[in-house]
Amino acid sequence: MVIEQLTITTTPKYNFPQENINLELPRTFLELSIQSIKTSEKTFNLNNLLNFQQLTITTLENLNCLSAKVIKLKPKPDNSIVSAIDVSSIKLGETSTGFLLAIRGAIVWKQNVNYRYLRIGPFLFHVTEENKQRIYNVLRKAYFNFAHQESKAALNITSTPNIMQMQSRLTGLLEKWLQMTLTTAAKNTLILWDGSLTVGTPETPTRVVESILQTARKRENMIMAFSKATRLRLMSHRITDLLVKSRPPCLLELKGYSNVNKPIRLLGEIYVARLAKGNCTFRLDIDKEIPSEQRIEAVEKLLGNDIVSHGYPETLRLAHILCTFTANEVIAMQRFIAKKAGLNIVSQPNIRRILFGPYGKGEVDNF
Amino acid sequence: MKIYKKEGNVLQILSFPEDNIEKGDYILIEDSKARKALIAQVIDIQFANIPGMLEELLRSCPDGGNIHGEDFDPLEIAPYITYIQDSRLLICKIRASIKNEYLSPSKSWLPSRSHSIVKKLPVSRLLEMIKAKGKLPIVLGETKESSPLIIDASSLDGRLNIITGKKETGKSHLSKLLVLSLVHYGATVVIFDLNGEYAGLGYSSDGARNEYYHRIHVLTPGKNFKLMLGQLDLRVMLNILVHALRLPGTSAREFRHIWKSLKERKELSLRALGETIRNWHCNIHIRDALFSRYYALVNSGLFTDNPSEASDIEQYLFKTREKGGAVVINLRDTSSIDRQIMVEYTLGKLVELLSNWRLKAVFLFAEEAHLYLRETYWDDIVTRMRHFGIFTTFITNQPDSIRSGIYRQADNIFLFNFTNENDLEAVSRAARVDAETVKSIARDLPPHHCLVLGKAVKDFPMVVKVKRLNVKTMGGTRLFFKEKN
Numbered sequence: 001m002v003i004e005q006l007t008i009t010t011t012p013k014y015n016f017p018q019e020n021i022n023l024e025l026p027r028t029f030l031e032l033s034i035q036s037i038k039t040s041e042k043t044f045n046l047n048n049l050l051n052f053q054q055l056t057i058t059t060l061e062n063l064n065c066l067s068a069k070v071i072k073l074k075p076k077p078d079n080s081i082v083s084a085i086d087v088s089s090i091k092l093g094e095t096s097t098g099f100l101l102a103i104r105g106a107i108v109w110k111q112n113v114n115y116r117y118l119r120i121g122p123f124l125f126h127v128t129e130e131n132k133q134r135i136y137n138v139l140r141k142a143y144f145n146f147a148h149q150e151s152k153a154a155l156n157i158t159s160t161p162n163i164m165q166m167q168s169r170l171t172g173l174l175e176k177w178l179q180m181t182l183t184t185a186a187k188n189t190l191i192l193w194d195g196s197l198t199v200g201t202p203e204t205p206t207r208v209v210e211s212i213l214q215t216a217r218k219r220e221n222m223i224m225a226f227s228k229a230t231r232l233r234l235m236s237h238r239i240t241d242l243l244v245k246s247r248p249p250c251l252l253e254l255k256g257y258s259n260v261n262k263p264i265r266l267l268g269e270i271y272v273a274r275l276a277k278g279n280c281t282f283r284l285d286i287d288k289e290i291p292s293e294q295r296i297e298a299v300e301k302l303l304g305n306d307i308v309s310h311g312y313p314e315t316l317r318l319a320h321i322l323c324t325f326t327a328n329e330v331i332a333m334q335r336f337i338a339k340k341a342g343l344n345i346v347s348q349p350n351i352r353r354i355l356f357g358p359y360g361k362g363e364v365d366n367f
Numbered sequence: 368m369k370i371y372k373k374e375g376n377v378l379q380i381l382s383f384p385e386d387n388i389e390k391g392d393y394i395l396i397e398d399s400k401a402r403k404a405l406i407a408q409v410i411d412i413q414f415a416n417i418p419g420m421l422e423e424l425l426r427s428c429p430d431g432g433n434i435h436g437e438d439f440d441p442l443e444i445a446p447y448i449t450y451i452q453d454s455r456l457l458i459c460k461i462r463a464s465i466k467n468e469y470l471s472p473s474k475s476w477l478p479s480r481s482h483s484i485v486k487k488l489p490v491s492r493l494l495e496m497i498k499a500k501g502k503l504p505i506v507l508g509e510t511k512e513s514s515p516l517i518i519d520a521s522s523l524d525g526r527l528n529i530i531t532g533k534k535e536t537g538k539s540h541l542s543k544l545l546v547l548s549l550v551h552y553g554a555t556v557v558i559f560d561l562n563g564e565y566a567g568l569g570y571s572s573d574g575a576r577n578e579y580y581h582r583i584h585v586l587t588p589g590k591n592f593k594l595m596l597g598q599l600d601l602r603v604m605l606n607i608l609v610h611a612l613r614l615p616g617t618s619a620r621e622f623r624h625i626w627k628s629l630k631e632r633k634e635l636s637l638r639a640l641g642e643t644i645r646n647w648h649c650n651i652h653i654r655d656a657l658f659s660r661y662y663a664l665v666n667s668g669l670f671t672d673n674p675s676e677a678s679d680i681e682q683y684l685f686k687t688r689e690k691g692g693a694v695v696i697n698l699r700d701t702s703s704i705d706r707q708i709m710v711e712y713t714l715g716k717l718v719e720l721l722s723n724w725r726l727k728a729v730f731l732f733a734e735e736a737h738l739y740l741r742e743t744y745w746d747d748i749v750t751r752m753r754h755f756g757i758f759t760t761f762i763t764n765q766p767d768s769i770r771s772g773i774y775r776q777a778d779n780i781f782l783f784n785f786t787n788e789n790d791l792e793a794v795s796r797a798a799r800v801d802a803e804t805v806k807s808i809a810r811d812l813p814p815h816h817c818l819v820l821g822k823a824v825k826d827f828p829m830v831v832k833v834k835r836l837n838v839k840t841m842g843g844t845r846l847f848f849k850e851k852n
């Protein structure tokens with residue numbers, strides 16, 4: 001079984017300035033990807049149970065707050081660029097020593113009426129007990145190098161994950177890299193993330209997110225993280241229910257939520273956003289360090305410059321759709337593995353699961 | 368390729384673009400463990416129902432805008448994705464199964480999905496398997512794979528054939544090819560040539576005489592094809608009067624007496640017939656009726672009292688007995704009634720010669736027969752006349768002009784392109800193949816390509832590009848702008 005030497009092709013051009021982009025992470029990603037699938041194994045057992053996609057990592061949070069304030073919004077069209085990032089991963093199947101993982105990220109941005117995208121991946125990894133340590137360490141090194149901030153000591157805080165955590169760790173690495181890259185490249189841009197600004201988990205190291213937010217402020221970018229709002233409560237009422245009475249578009253600013261446990265921290269001010277008619281509300285986190293009026297203004301700019309007809313920004317929806325894997329792509333990657341790595345595919349993938357999730361997502365509750 | 372499904376005698380096979388399969392192709396499904404195989408024919412090609420396909424299409428159309436982008440795909444997985452997207456489902460009809468090298472029409476056996484080997488079966492190989500070619504090969508042309516499609520002349524012998532397709536697709540061309548091949552093997556052929564196209568069969572395209580020159584006899588009614596009444600049988604004459612000239616029954620009875628009396632006096636001639644009608648004692652209406660038919664005969668110019676003008680079709684038919692030959696009845700520029708008269712005469716003559724074994728058998732080629740063949744002949748042709756040894760090939764661009772009963776009886780159908788739904792419907796009544804095959808393949812046939820159905824191909828429908836013929840083309844359509852082109 002031989003895998004041809006794959007060389008990195010140059011990153012495709014896109015409209016953001018590129019001088020600050022550090023390519024070490026994707027390069028290392030690719031190298032490890034190739035190395036890991038150069039395995040000597042011959043069978044590749046597609047395990048139905050494992051065959052689900054993982055959404056962007058969000059920490060499990062149950063937040064309770066004491067008060068909330070409704071803020072009316074007025075769309076502010078000003079030709080701001082709206083961009084969004086999302087990453088997704090899927091297990092392609094099991095081998096006798098581990099599993100095969102596919103990861104892909106997408107950046108989408110809107111200029112005038114057109115959407116443009118850049119997709120990175122899919123990268124494939126064969127993660128085993130034996131190589132997980134090496135993969136993780138090498139990637140983390142590349143990752144922390146780009147973050148510049150973390151001390152040697154910090155490197156040791158997170159121990160090597162167990163093999164089951166590798167999917168979220170690797171996905172998180174690519175996501176943070178994309179977020180950093182986009183923030184460094186863009187200027188005066190609304191940047192939408194899938195998730196929250198909660199930090200302190202292995203996937204969202206505090207220093208890294210802080211550094212990204214800092215860069216964003218310097219370059220006048222606005223980071224806005226969207227997620228489902230189902231776990232937010234105001235005096236034990238579901239907040240989503242409260243907002244239904246107010247006329248969209250509007251925000252509910254949450255105040256006085258109970259402290260979270262260390263090392264978890266909230267770097268964002270938390271809102272519940274009802275951006276369009278219908279029952280769709282979302283949790284929205286915006287950098288605390290930014291003055292309140294600017295945060296509100298950013299949401300109004302988003303309303304004025306992107307389509308939010310379903311209560312969710314189209315740019316972010318597209319990023320999400322573009323990175324998630326369809327059943328067809330799963331089959332294609334399995335064929336790729338079978339051909340390039342000479343692995344025999346043993347059982348059929350669980351197509352049902354992939355088909356019945358929205359846009360091909362498996363049902364994974366991340367909240 | 369992989370078997371996906373089997374429903375009845377329809378197999379669905381998953382295939383990829385590089386398999387290069389087209390409609391009409393044959394597929395061999397070999398199950399080596401069961402030591403059996405199936406032969407199936409692709410009658411339709413569809414997109415495979417790929418999971419996630421809709422999502423992928425939806426990705427490319429966001430709310431109210433366009434999306435373009437680039438992929439940094441370092442492992443180059445994208446081609447694998449498009450490969451899957453381009454996979455297709457072949458809808459195949461099972462035609463036969465093979466066990467121990469023997470073909471059988473059984474279609475019930477189910478091959479293994481996992482270890483069966485599915486591959487394309489070249490038509491040349493299939494032709495070998497079915498032994499389509501015998502001692503009297505006729506090369507019809509080439510298959511898609513450029514191998515010759517060869518049938519055997521014996522598969523036309525004793526058979527009823529239909530050549531049909533829309534205008535200008537090459538029906539007459541194929542008909543000529545069959546005629547020359549039959550003549551080549553020594554057969555007697557009679558052609559009702561509606562457009563005068565067959566007169567060139569004895570010449571090559573440069574106008575020089577070809578090897579068949581002496582075996583092609585063109586008879587043009589009123590010119591080199593005139594009859595003396597004495598050549599006609601009373602029965603044939605009555606058929607002409609009753610069927611072509613619509614003479615009522617009572618008058619026909621009177622005519623019978625007139626004819627008999629003339630015959631007894633050995634005075635059968637046009638002139639004597641006119642005289643006798645004039646002086647015959649009968650009802651005035653009957654006399655008028657007889658007279659009007661009499662003048663129709665005279666005016667047709669088909670009859671003569673002058674022996675040197677008369678021609679004897681018998682004599683041409685006999686010429687074909689040794690080395691084969693074709694008698695072309697050129698019906699171009701002949702009125703509808705005259706056509707019917709000549710056809711009545713010719714068919715009557717053929718039955719007469721065949722029934723007393725002066726001829727062995729005749730291959731009859733009839734172009735647009737509904738224009739001259741009377742109602743009662745259709746059934747006759749497939750029953751009684753066939754029994755006597757008249758083996759007919761109908762050529763038409765109006766398939767509904769041939770009755771469905773004839774389609775069911777047809778042994779071979781040479782089907783050219785049809786796009787019209789009604790036409791396809793008419794043809795698909797043919798018993799020799801299922802309607803889906805006919806409809807699905809005939810719709811896509813390019814000009815000069817023909818789907819052969821029936822005994823000639825042992826009921827394995829095959830598409831052939833009919834070969835060129837080096838014969839003079841005659842009597843092209845009259846055109847105003849012809850010279851200017």
Ligand SMILES: Nc1ncnc2c1ncn2[C@@H]1O[C@H](COP(=O)(O)OP(=O)(O)OP(=O)(O)O)[C@@H](O)[C@H]1O
Binds near residue numbers: 534539815
């Ligand atoms: N296999 C062939 N190779 C080359 N030329 C051909 C072939 N078949 C037909 N042609 C030419 O195409 C033209 C139309 O063919 P043909 O007259 O046989 O069509 P048709 O179906 O009989 O038409 P129609 O309905 O008008 O009778 C003719 O000029 C003929 O010479």
Ligand SMILES: [Mg+2]
Binds near residue numbers: 538539540
């Ligand atoms: Mg014709």
